[in-house]
Amino acid sequence: MTTQSFGKAIRRTEDDRLIRGRGSFTDDAGSEGLSLTMIRSPYANARILSIDVSEAWEVEGVRAVLTYSDLPGRLVEPLPLLIPHPSLVAPRTQYILAKEHVRYVGEAVVAIFATDRYVGEDAAERVIVEYEPRKAVVGIDAALGPDLVHDDVPGNVAADHVEHVGNVDQALDEAPHVLELDLDMERSMGSSLEGRASHATWDRHSRKLRIQNATQTPTSVRFAVANILEIPDEQVEVFAIDVGGGFGTKVIHPWPEDILTAWGAIEYERPVKFTEDRVEHFISSSHERAQRHQIKVGFDDEGRILGLDVDFVHDNGAYTPYGMIAPLITATQLPGPYKLPNYRVRFRSVYTNTVQVTPYRGAARPHAVFSMERTIDRIAAFLEIDRAELRRRNFIQPDEFPYDLGMIFQDGRPAIYDSGNYPELLEKVLAMIDWDGFPERRSQTPPGRRRGIGVACYVEGTGLGPYEGGHVRVETGGKVQVSTGLASSGQGHHTVFAQIVSDELGVPFEDVEVVTGDTRRFQYAVGTFASRAAVMSGNAVAEAARLVKEKAIQIAAEALEANPDDLEIVDAQVQVKGTPARGIPLAQVAVLANPLRYSFSEAARAATQFAGAGDLDEPPIKPGEDPGLEAAGWYSPVRATFASGAHAVEVEVDTATSEVEILRYCVVHDCGRLINPLIVEGQIHGGVAQGIAGALYEKMAYDEDGNLQNASFMDFLMPYCTEIPEVEIDHLETPSPLNPLGIKGAGEAGVIPVSAVIAAAVEDAEGFQINHMPLFPSELHEMRLMNAEVSE
């Protein structure tokens, strides 16, 4: 029997290469061409009065210095709005190079093409840009004030959106108890190890523009570049061989530098490379997470929620290339695993003179979960009911699926939970952390410490459409080639897709080779985001493998003169069920699948025209058949599948330093059937690490003029591994009924409830409310002093 690999903790096949430094990242691509250096605005809000580039042209090694007025054709247009929405009343996207006005520190103003980045930066020092600074709009308060980011967008409101189910006003009026909460979160960012990067080469002989790009969406980069440069799609090839993390930032496209490298490669007939440096990543890619929520909740004496009214403001930065997806996710994911018969959410997405905001791993769910879980904890405190018990009383029950929230999700389709078991998730995580034993442990807290515990639950819409595809081909040498259009940025796609194909086709795992994110291999794809790759491409390659299997059995049936129904594929051999002696290797079936005139090997002779195979009254390729042992498969779900989880944490807070130490961090996670537990756990570890980062270490420290004061890893405190505790993980496997493999997404899960659960634990330790994340020792110290004053 072929060993089943689905569900096994197989080590990642990509790691050997990556750990040995043999990855192939965009910056590794040739350095013989030109390097693109950008001059970026030092002002958050200013009119450009003049730009003098004359001295920069004089620097040896400079090929060109461009400003907006130098841009040709469609390069003068604003970059595309990727996702329009009816409630997005005033979308704005930036120009490739600023036209008259800059709206955040870091906005591209001048592009320099030079022999290398050193020369580019020397030349940049000689460009003189005269600005007329205006008052910067920084933070949500300022956005709601009189100053404008875009002169033609009144109130700085990009989007204003309301959704509701039931009758919230009535529910709140009639509720025995009503509480109000003000909750907010600050900005952070994905901080991928590799920044944005693009390397474009124009082959004037074959008239191909070849682009290696650090992107999560190669097919879409291709369409965007072809469209803006006004050349046929067919002339543009985009591939992302290895991408050093994306976390959502690299979904956004095209970046100004993507277009400029591509255009420059054609214009100057030399390869052009742009490699973002760390400062640029901080000030000119994307941020996320700044939101402020006002919540009103009505509930009965038992703590059952009767009505929830949420009004929040989302700071979308200076532009909205990704539309209003992030706040829309908060709105629809806020209910989590709880029944909200009456729920109304309104949000305004507002402009500020800061880096644009687009989804970052977790994608506005951390705020949603923070809002909901803080609300639950507050009700529990008010009624003096155990926090876990209060959750039990409000859960959607296992027999209530499919459960319709009555709202429209971010894929434009109804938000209907497909499956789950929230009570069991909670019970498992409570048992794991020994929730009931906490009072005893707390009584043994060492002097100088305060101990607290928290729990938080979440539901995450994953694996959304519209579609993905996959292609499987059995080569005559026996190797199985798999390709899918979405890119890998560290998720382990090469391993899990090989596992799926290996099982479906009946070949050893080692014989399957996977290529992702290369438009030369697979042209149709959406991209890697929204915890969708395994669900979408996983089911697509499974379908492709099934089609290949069917075809192999048909061909083998003729060769073996057997009934197709009696055949199976085991260990890469098509054979009569249970009779390995009557079989034919899959490699040979691949030979037979392609009728040949010319032989290229001993094995290929069997497929040539005088080999004597086949019915001479039929054409070698029958109507409706294709040559080759290969097939493309597609998966397009009717709607998203919903994963879920529960996290619990026990913390100790130092009474002298106000530092928070995580004693235990427990996760119970349900992403349906596990393809590879090792990879799922790795995703959870990474997610929890980014969650802890956002809860205790990271924020974007803008000053009132819109300068990012901590644009380096010295001042922006992305935690090291030394700051991240051991993460204990258990799984629940509730299959999704929506897809054949029964899987749900797992890429973002770890990060989602971390701010909520840490806030809960610190609140439990300190005895005062935590309504604001992240939580730094300095701020916790001030809060202690304030609360001590209040209680005196």
Next chain:
Amino acid sequence: MKPSPFSYHPAASVDEAAQFLSELEDAKILAGGQSLIPLMNFRLASPTHLIDISGLAELSEIKVSESEVEIGASVTHSQVLQSEQVGSALPLLVEAERLIAHEVIRNRGTLCGSLAHADPAGEMTAVITVLNGRVNTASVSGGRTIEAADLFEGPLQSSLREDELIVSATFPKLGPRTVSSFREVARRHGDYAVAGAVSVVEYDNDDQVHSARAAFLSVGPVPTLVSFDDLLRGNRIEDVGHNEVYNFLSSQLEPHGDLQASADYRRHLSAEMGWASLEACI
């Protein structure tokens, strides 16, 4: 994040390094480069010439005498940390080295380089201050000795002349009835400390404090030295206790606020670290 053009001059000897320094305009000494190179990559520093002393054998020595430890200017933090000689002669140096950055930085960064860099958040600036150590310099006009108290003039400003380089740093060993301790709080392991204190306590024959002092990191433009003699002399630290030491320090320290700590929090934390380092000397 690429530096401006500069010329690189590997020095063959201390004399040649001093010669380069006197002759070249706008020159900087390069030892481990762990502070200078990042500043150059950000173009916050753009020296025209770099004079590399990292390969000089004559600066690579660690000398331990009866009364002092002398560290040459090309000795890295890791070498100090791993030196058994230093560990037994002056354990405080090793304790401080453990708090400095991360292994990869310690493998290149030099102890003398961190003194020349004169960052008031640097552990070694506090150690040399509390120990009343000194640095020894060279220049074409001859070498001199600069006492720790005269070495630091402001953030990233030392009293070294432009034509002068540090060739070694000398730390006095502690006496038999003297105890030292370093305590600090950093936001992440290996970061510059938000607050920290290094204490040296000398006991008399009755195990009462004879003298005590501490140097504080990150509370002012230069390492801040505080004497506890009035508060502790003739007493035991535990009898004076946390609250009195805390209040005394709170009144002595005037730190600044920054992204990681408000001024109040840093004052509080510095006072707590002052107490913690004293308590560890009991």
